[in-house]
Amino acid sequence: MRSRLTHALLSVLATVLIGGFAAATLVRLAPGYGVDPGELDPRLSSEAIQKMRERSKPDGGLITYYVRYLANAVRGELGFSEGFRRPAAELIAERFPATARAAGMGLACGWTLGLLAALVTVAVARPAFDLLAGAVTAFLLCLPSSVMALIFVQGGHAGGEMVAGGILSLVIFPRVLRFARGILGNIAGAPHVLQARAKGLSTLRIIWMHVLRPAMPQILALLGVSASVVFGAAIPVEVICDSPGLGQLAWQAALKRDLPLLIDITLLVTILTGLSGLAAEVIGVQPAVRDTA
Amino acid sequence: MKSLRRTALVLLAAIYLAGLSAAWLAPAGYANQFRESAGAPPSRAFLLGTDDLGRDSFSRLLYGSRLSLTLAPAAALLATLIAALVGITAGYAGGWIEICLMRVTDLFLSIPWLFLLLIVRAFLPLNVRPLESVAITFCLLGLLGWAGPARVLRSATHELKTEDYMVQARARGCRPLRLMLKHLLPNLEPIAAAQFWISVPIFILSEANLGFLGLGVAEPLPSWGNLLGGLQSMDAQSGPWRLAPLALLIVVMTCFHLVVPEENLSK
Numbered sequence: 001m002r003s004r005l006t007h008a009l010l011s012v013l014a015t016v017l018i019g020g021f022a023a024a025t026l027v028r029l030a031p032g033y034g035v036d037p038g039e040l041d042p043r044l045s046s047e048a049i050q051k052m053r054e055r056s057k058p059d060g061g062l063i064t065y066y067v068r069y070l071a072n073a074v075r076g077e078l079g080f081s082e083g084f085r086r087p088a089a090e091l092i093a094e095r096f097p098a099t100a101r102a103a104g105m106g107l108a109c110g111w112t113l114g115l116l117a118a119l120v121t122v123a124v125a126r127p128a129f130d131l132l133a134g135a136v137t138a139f140l141l142c143l144p145s146s147v148m149a150l151i152f153v154q155g156g157h158a159g160g161e162m163v164a165g166g167i168l169s170l171v172i173f174p175r176v177l178r179f180a181r182g183i184l185g186n187i188a189g190a191p192h193v194l195q196a197r198a199k200g201l202s203t204l205r206i207i208w209m210h211v212l213r214p215a216m217p218q219i220l221a222l223l224g225v226s227a228s229v230v231f232g233a234a235i236p237v238e239v240i241c242d243s244p245g246l247g248q249l250a251w252q253a254a255l256k257r258d259l260p261l262l263i264d265i266t267l268l269v270t271i272l273t274g275l276s277g278l279a280a281e282v283i284g285v286q287p288a289v290r291d292t293a
Numbered sequence: 294m295k296s297l298r299r300t301a302l303v304l305l306a307a308i309y310l311a312g313l314s315a316a317w318l319a320p321a322g323y324a325n326q327f328r329e330s331a332g333a334p335p336s337r338a339f340l341l342g343t344d345d346l347g348r349d350s351f352s353r354l355l356y357g358s359r360l361s362l363t364l365a366p367a368a369a370l371l372a373t374l375i376a377a378l379v380g381i382t383a384g385y386a387g388g389w390i391e392i393c394l395m396r397v398t399d400l401f402l403s404i405p406w407l408f409l410l411l412i413v414r415a416f417l418p419l420n421v422r423p424l425e426s427v428a429i430t431f432c433l434l435g436l437l438g439w440a441g442p443a444r445v446l447r448s449a450t451h452e453l454k455t456e457d458y459m460v461q462a463r464a465r466g467c468r469p470l471r472l473m474l475k476h477l478l479p480n481l482e483p484i485a486a487a488q489f490w491i492s493v494p495i496f497i498l499s500e501a502n503l504g505f506l507g508l509g510v511a512e513p514l515p516s517w518g519n520l521l522g523g524l525q526s527m528d529a530q531s532g533p534w535r536l537a538p539l540a541l542l543i544v545v546m547t548c549f550h551l552v553v554p555e556e557n558l559s560k
Contacts, residue, residue, distance in 0.1 A: 014396065015403045022400070026416055142546035144498045146505035147539060150524055232405035236502050240525075250408065251506055254415040262415055266408045274403055 008281050012274035019270055020073075023263040024066040030259050078264045083256030088264045091249060096268075099238070099245035102161045103230045106168025110226070113169065114176025115219070122184045123207050133181060140174040146236035153240055164234070164243040171233045172226050179222050183215045216283075224277025231269045301551035308545060312358035319352035324513040334532055341537050344523060348513075354538055357515035361497055362545070364431040369492035371435030376442035377485055383443070384450025385473065395447065401440035407502060409437050414508050426511035430503060430518075434496045442488035449484045453477055487553065494549040501542065517542055 044052075072079070078088040121133045143151075149167050187193065188211050196206045234247035242248075246265050253262040311318060320338075321327075331347035333339055341350040383394040401409070413433055421429065453459060454477075462476055497517065503509035504518015505525075512519060520538040527535055 011399065012403075015400050018396065018400050019404065023412075026412065030416055138547055138550045139543070141550065142543045144501040144505070144521070144542075146502050147521060147524070147542075150505075154524075154527060228403070228405045232407040235407050235411065236505055239506060250411055254411045254506075254508060255419070257415050257419060259412070259415055262412055266404060266412055269408055270404050273405065277403075 005278070005281060008278050012271065012278060015274060016267060016271055020070065020267060021066055023267065024069055025062060027259050027263060028062050028065055030257075079260045081253070081258050081261040083253060083258030083261065088261045091261065092246065092264060092268060095244060095246050095249045098161045098164075098243055099231075099234055099247060102164040102168055102238070102243060102245060103227075103234060105162070105165030106172055106230050106233075107226060109165070109169035110172025110230075111176055111223075114173045115180055117173075117177050118180035118184050119207060119212065121181055122188045122211065123203055125188070133177060137174040137178045137181075140170060141178075144236070145171050145233035146240060149237045149240035160241060161243045161245065164237050164241045164245070167237050167241070168230050168233055171237075172230060175226060175229065176219075176222065180215070180219050183218050184211055187211050187215050220280045220283055223280035223283075224273060227276035228273045231273065298551050301548040305545065305548040305552065308358060308541070308548075309362050312355060312362045315352075315355035315359045319349070319355045321349040321352045323353050323356040323515050324348065325352075335534050341534050342532065345526060350534070350537065353515040353520060354541065357517050357520045357538070358541065360427065360510065360514065361500060361517040364427065365434070365496040365500060366489075366493050368431040368435035368438070368496050369489050371432075372438040372492050372496075373442055373485055373489040375436070375439035376446055376488060377481070379439065380443040380446030381450050381473070381477065381481065384447040385454060385469075385477065391447070395444075398440045398443050398447075401437065402444070406438075406499065410434070410499065410503060411508070413437065414503070419508070421511065423511045423514040426509070427514060427516070430500060430509050430516075431496075434499055438492060438496060438499075442485075442492065445488055446481060446484060449481055450477065453480055490549070490553045494546050494553075497542070497546065497549075 081088045121129055193210050196210050235251055238245045238247035239251050250265045327347040330343050332345055333343045335342045339349050344350055379394050383391040501518045501521050505522045509518040510516035
């Protein structure tokens with residue numbers, strides 16, 4: 001188990017390092033990098049413009065830039081946002097709590113509802129119930145997260161992070177339900193479950209002991225993916241619900257072409273996604289190890 | 294279930310054909326303005342009414358469907374081709390090539406999809422002509438959406454590589470290129486086709502989200518993204534006919550879910 005965890009942790013680290021390098025390359029190659037927009041001021045003399053150019057001229061190559069970026073990031077300095085005229089770390093620290101609360105609520109509610117619905121469909125095992133679950137899943141999967149948010153906002157909800165969290169849970173719910181329903185359905189048809197039924201065990205005990213527990217490691221594998229989905233969906237949802245989180249900040253940064261800030265946010269989200277995958281690995285692996293021990 | 298799938302396929306084909314024949318079916322051009330009838334309800338002249346700028350909503354929906362339903366599959370095809378190239382090479386070559394290719398794939402997969410699109414979109418100029426915005430949007434989808442399918446194709450290649458007939462072909466001196474073209478690719482074709490069908494609805498939804506955020510196809514060209522974005526200006530007085538793009542999107546996406554078997558969707 002330890003080697004699997006080390007491998008997963010190294011994977012997250014490698015992804016962040018490679019991703020950071022790709023991001024640094026993008027920032028350096030972006031049109032307008034190292035150019036001060038103040039140069040467009042017609043009142044400036046050519047000498048003043050020359051001085052500005054020398055001041056904002058990038059020093060060193062791509063590797064130097066990347067190494068300096070990493071060193072600064074370790075110290076908590078994520079650069080300066082030209083679009084917002086504020087330090088990027090300050091902006092991210094200000095916006096992160098709103099996204100963390102909305103994403104946390106979305107993940108918790110989406111997972112709880114999805115798992116419960118999947119368990120009920122497996123426990124009831126009626127074709128009509130199965131069809132209903134399939135139809136609800138298909139309908140919710142058909143809607144872009146932006147449209148879901150718009151429906152909520154047009155429906156008279158004021159917006160804000162609680163509504164954003166609710167919408168994010170609706171984004172996660174069908175994915176968990178479909179995935180969990182498939183896995184739980186397969187296990188529910190296995191010979192050991194039939195035998196447990198034949199021995200007269202209660203439905204609740206069968207579902208808990210013989211269906212849910214062996215399925216948990218497989219189901220939890222979706223945790224990392226669902227974190228990625230939630231953070232992705234947070235962009236349109238926070239924009240439409242006017243929730244001042246990282247998603248809204250990323251959108252504003254994209255519209256201002258503030259690439260360094262956008263990349264800082266993306267790297268943070270990538271780390272969080274990687275860590276949730278790691279958490280899934282820890283929670284999912286432990287029961288199996290305990291069972292084989 | 295089979296008849297439901299067939300119905301979905303027929304419906305999808307009908308919507309696709311209607312979109313392709315937009316130039317003949319649409320009563321007006323997508324950018325034609327009827328300023329005296331701005332925001333008009335449905336009538337004989339305007340089947341789905343007009344938008345706030347006085348443009349025929351039905352015509353715009355047809356032209357938007359043509360764009361979204363033609364270019365999303367094109368982007369999905371591009372993504373599947375890149376995925377096939379990366380996945381099959383990684384699975385077949387193994388060793389360092391596989392490790393490097395899969396590390397890049399992991400990188401693409403670990404970054405949330407919309408963040409990745411936003412970064413690359415922000416890297417490119419934002420103020421572009423409508424046709425350029427179409428090319429940028431759908432090329433981005435195609436170039437960035439290959440990672441998931443690549444992983445599936447690499448696993449399938451791994452499995453096929455150790456099949457008895459492959460081992461036998463290799464033992465009889467079959468060259469790698471022939472092995473790949475004659476034995477590997479034909480067996481991977483159904484998996485690649487499933488990945489293609491899975492990617493199309495994902496790309497349609499991504500384009501819709503990008504359009505909503507104002508980073509997709511630029512006006513006056515209609516696409517499902519910017520038509521859905523128009524819903525933001527709806528108020529209590531707006532009629533239900535303005536929801537037509539959303540209804541069409543739901544119908545098309547449901548059809549896709551029915552056409553692609555659930556076991557493929559869960560991959």
